[in-house]
Amino acid sequence: MNSSPFLAGVARGDISPDNAQWLTPTGMVRLLPTRGVLDPLEVQALAFETHGQRSCVITGDLRVIDPECARQVRRQLSEKAHCNPDRILMGATHNHCSNPELPGPALRAQMPEPGESGDRRCAEAVAAWTQKVIDVMVATALEAFAKLRASEIASLEALVTQPLGLNRRMRLSSGICVNQWGSGPVVPPGQKYVGTAGASPDRIGAVCIREVGTELPFAVLSSYDSHIHLYELPWFSGEVAAAARRAVESRVPGLTALYASGVSGDVDMHTAHPMPVEGEAEAVAWFQDRAAMLGGRFADALVPAIKGPLHYQRPTTIPHAFQSVGDEQPQTRRILVLGALMLGDIALVSLPGEIFIDYGRQLRQALPGKQLILIGYNGSDPYYIPTALAAEQGSYELAHGPARTPEEEMLVSPTGALVPSRKPRPGIGPKIVEELVGLIRSL
Amino acid sequence: MTADAAFQFIVDQLQDGDPIIRADAARLLGEIKRSHAVASLTEYLQNEQHYTKVAGVYALWQIADPAAIPILQSLLKNPNVPDDWYWYARRAVVTSVAIGLSTFGDDSGVPFLQDLLDKNSDVVLCWYGPTILRMARGSDQAEPVAGLQKLAKQITVSALYNTVALSKRFSEPGLLTMTAETLGLIGTKDAQAKLVDLLTHPSRYVRGRAALSLLEADASDANRQIISNLLLSDQTDFVAIKASLALAMAFEDEREKRSTGIARIAASASDSFDRAVAIESLGLLPGGNHADVIATALDDADAYVRQCAAEACPDDPELRKRIESLQQANPAPRVRLSASKWLAVTGRQHEVSR
Numbered sequence: 130m131n132s133s134p135f136l137a138g139v140a141r142g143d144i145s146p147d148n149a150q151w152l153t154p155t156g157m158v159r160l161l162p163t164r165g166v167l168d169p170l171e172v173q174a175l176a177f178e179t180h181g182q183r184s185c186v187i188t189g190d191l192r193v194i195d196p197e198c199a200r201q202v203r204r205q206l207s208e209k210a211h212c213n214p215d216r217i218l219m220g221a222t223h224n225h226c227s228n229p230e231l232p233g234p235a236l237r238a239q240m241p242e243p244g245e246s247g248d249r250r251c252a253e254a255v256a257a258w259t260q261k262v263i264d265v266m267v268a269t270a271l272e273a274f275a276k277l278r279a280s281e282i283a284s285l286e287a288l289v290t291q292p293l294g295l296n297r298r299m300r301l302s303s304g305i306c307v308n309q310w311g312s313g314p315v316v317p318p319g320q321k322y323v324g325t326a327g328a329s330p331d332r333i334g335a336v337c338i339r340e341v342g343t344e345l346p347f348a349v350l351s352s353y354d355s356h357i358h359l360y361e362l363p364w365f366s367g368e369v370a371a372a373a374r375r376a377v378e379s380r381v382p383g384l385t386a387l388y389a390s391g392v393s394g395d396v397d398m399h400t401a402h403p404m405p406v407e408g409e410a411e412a413v414a415w416f417q418d419r420a421a422m423l424g425g426r427f428a429d430a431l432v433p434a435i436k437g438p439l440h441y442q443r444p445t446t447i448p449h450a451f452q453s454v455g456d457e458q459p460q461t462r463r464i465l466v467l468g469a470l471m472l473g474d475i476a477l478v479s480l481p482g483e484i485f486i487d488y489g490r491q492l493r494q495a496l497p498g499k500q501l502i503l504i505g506y507n508g509s510d511p512y513y514i515p516t517a518l519a520a521e522q523g524s525y526e527l528a529h530g531p532a533r534t535p536e537e538e539m540l541v542s543p544t545g546a547l548v549p550s551r552k553p554r555p556g557i558g559p560k561i562v563e564e565l566v567g568l569i570r571s572l
Numbered sequence: 573m574t575a576d577a578a579f580q581f582i583v584d585q586l587q588d589g590d591p592i593i594r595a596d597a598a599r600l601l602g603e604i605k606r607s608h609a610v611a612s613l614t615e616y617l618q619n620e621q622h623y624t625k626v627a628g629v630y631a632l633w634q635i636a637d638p639a640a641i642p643i644l645q646s647l648l649k650n651p652n653v654p655d656d657w658y659w660y661a662r663r664a665v666v667t668s669v670a671i672g673l674s675t676f677g678d679d680s681g682v683p684f685l686q687d688l689l690d691k692n693s694d695v696v697l698c699w700y701g702p703t704i705l706r707m708a709r710g711s712d713q714a715e716p717v718a719g720l721q722k723l724a725k726q727i728t729v730s731a732l733y734n735t736v737a738l739s740k741r742f743s744e745p746g747l748l749t750m751t752a753e754t755l756g757l758i759g760t761k762d763a764q765a766k767l768v769d770l771l772t773h774p775s776r777y778v779r780g781r782a783a784l785s786l787l788e789a790d791a792s793d794a795n796r797q798i799i800s801n802l803l804l805s806d807q808t809d810f811v812a813i814k815a816s817l818a819l820a821m822a823f824e825d826e827r828e829k830r831s832t833g834i835a836r837i838a839a840s841a842s843d844s845f846d847r848a849v850a851i852e853s854l855g856l857l858p859g860g861n862h863a864d865v866i867a868t869a870l871d872d873a874d875a876y877v878r879q880c881a882a883e884a885c886p887d888d889p890e891l892r893k894r895i896e897s898l899q900q901a902n903p904a905p906r907v908r909l910s911a912s913k914w915l916a917v918t919g920r921q922h923e924v925s926r
Contacts (some may be wrong), residue, residue: 305750
């Protein structure tokens with residue numbers, strides 16, 4: 130008999146901004162002041178323990194997880210939950226209706242209370258939300274640890290059969306690529322479309338966790354390789370990820386769903402387009418309808434697999450690996466975090482965001498026999514990580530050009546300090562794959 | 573299959589569920605240049621809400637039937653696509669419409685183009701720069717478009733390079749490739765100097781386009797030597813194809829040797845895109861050599877190679893059965909479209925000659 134069973138617990142928390150009207154969601158520029166919260170932003174935490182080894186996965190409706198936020202959450206959970214901070218994996222859905230910032234001058238001019246007092250309200254709202262994310266992440270993880278119960282875990286891979294994620298780079302006959310997000314790609318005169326420049330994600334990976342003695346899981350952590358945003362609404366929203374979670378939860382009683390974006394640098398969910406030509410109300414209605422539609426397709430693929438026969442296991446140990454570079458000089462170096470937790474033959478893999486999908490294929494090929502659940506946007510500094518060929522083909526992701534030298538990876542700010550540039554580094558993709566393969570093989 | 577049936581097949585694909593297939597059908601109808609397509613293209617442009625509809629606008633330019641003017645005027649006011657103000661696609665749709673109207677002598681869209689030029693927009697300087705320059709210049713087949721000539725004069729090297737150093741125009745390879753095409757049409761000494769710089773760019777697609785543009789700008793002995801050296805030194809098949817094509821197009825005495833080099837790549841390149849580009853290039857060269865290589869490519873495992881082969885195939889009666897087979901049974905819809913174009917064009921020519 131196992132004297133120290135595998136324990137797991139799950140919890141969720143609300144990180145919706147309390148003063149949304151003073152904030153602007155980030156990721157895409159807005160023309161209109163924020164109207165409010167369309168649907169709640171959430172974080173979820175999944176806690177594990179066996180033989181005194183504690184670990185945790187935190188996901189959230191965030192565009193990115195700020196490296197400093199990740200550091201604070203890890204530090205606090207180390208103290209309060211006695212969880213080794215290197216065993217805490219974090220992932221943002223890459224939500225573009227989240228991560229508020231101060232509204233720019235054009236938006237401020239459209240907002241009430243001009244002048245310093247209004248500016249102060251905006252600044253206070255940003256600071257309050259930033260602290261709220263840290264507090265709620267910590268509280269949610271603590272709640273998940275408080276709910277630990279004897280559990281077992283299984284992995285699955287669900288085939289997507291309806292249009293969902295689509296590679297967003299279209300190759301043209303001149304060899305270059307243009308983006309086919311939104312309502313499709315523009316081809317210049319005299320050229321023709323070749324086809325999408327890379328793979329589109331056709332599988333959802335997931336781990337299911339159920340209480341010992343029950344049939345259905347109480348938690349599922351899914352991973353899908355795609356950007357989830359549809360349009361730059363003047364609203365805070367959980368977007369497609371939240372809709373997918375809601376759809377999955379509605380079909381499996383008692384389930385808490387966690388959503389991770391894997392390697393999604395060149396993939397979007399714009400199979401829902403075109404959007405209405407004009408009208409804010411029509412755009413909002415379309416957004417909600419299409420998020421629900423895509424969420425439904427996600428659930429159509431995932432839920433039968435969740436309910437199907439799965440091979441549940443009870444890990445007796447949770448080996449882990451973690452590395453973070455750049456922390457010693459966070460102002461001048463980009464922070465890059467890599468990590469993994471092994472749960473039997475299931476590897477929960479923590480990696481940065483904006484990695485091109487082909488690197489996911491390379492990872493899986495290099496690690497046969499391992500069930501990889503990729504958790505991207507993990508608290509590293511975000512930037513696109515294209516393949517070498519993509520760097521030659523161009524497209525928005527290469528808008529700042531590939532960095533060719535270490536010096537090109539840095540820019541000098543107006544104050545004279547070196548700051549990380551947004552130039553994508555094609556050379557870093559193979560390095561990340563190599564490092565992760567080495568880390569996972571070592572476990 | 574008759575030419576009319578093949579033509580109708582293409583027209584029918586304007587209703588396909590896939591916007592890329594609809595756009596490809598529109599592109600081919602433009603290349604066929606039959607006025608019968610204008611009504612169907614008009615309906616397509618009215619209904620299409622994807623930015624891919626630019627292909628239908630280009631088709632109307634090429635068909636050059638004044639019956640297209642009302643739909644273009646309508647689209648200038650309401651392009652019926654979402655306003656992606658954050659990117660550039662809606663502007664590209666309106667730009668294509670404005671240029672199209674100018675080809676019919678209606679300059680009501682020129683102020684829109686001038687406004688984009690004044691804003692140093694990549695849309696008119698890069699994406700549509702080559703088109704504006706070509707149309708303003710005219711060709712053997714087309715008269716110069718007067719309404720675009722004033723705009724064309726403003727598309728200069730200094731206009732292209734009048735932007736901040738870190739602009740994506742000079743860092744994003746796709747835009748840079750279009751910039752290289754524009755530079756070739758500007759053609760001045762300073763434009764050629766910029767093109768020579770681009771021959772060392774890390775992107776093979778920029779280098780390949782720069783090679784073509786340099787010899788389009790000036791087929792001088794010095795430039796011939798530069799491109800010959802590039803052909804010897806560059807490690808990629810893509811640049812080898814484009815440099816060979818540039819030399820073969822510019823110098824008749826290079827044609828046989830260079831087309832043989834392209835045919836060799838078409839038959840052996842491991843990258844299917846390179847094979848397709850080689851086949852496409854053979855189709856562009858006068859003389860119709862290496863038809864056997866093109867015919868072999870009709871059976872290539874890659875659909876885009878087959879598509880390019882169908883479009884590059886010479887009018888050879890012996891190929892008819894194979895093209896008909898492609899049209900009827902190929903699993904790739906766009907291959908069927910390109911095969912239909914071949915049947916529509918060659919069948920029509922034979923009917924006319926009979």
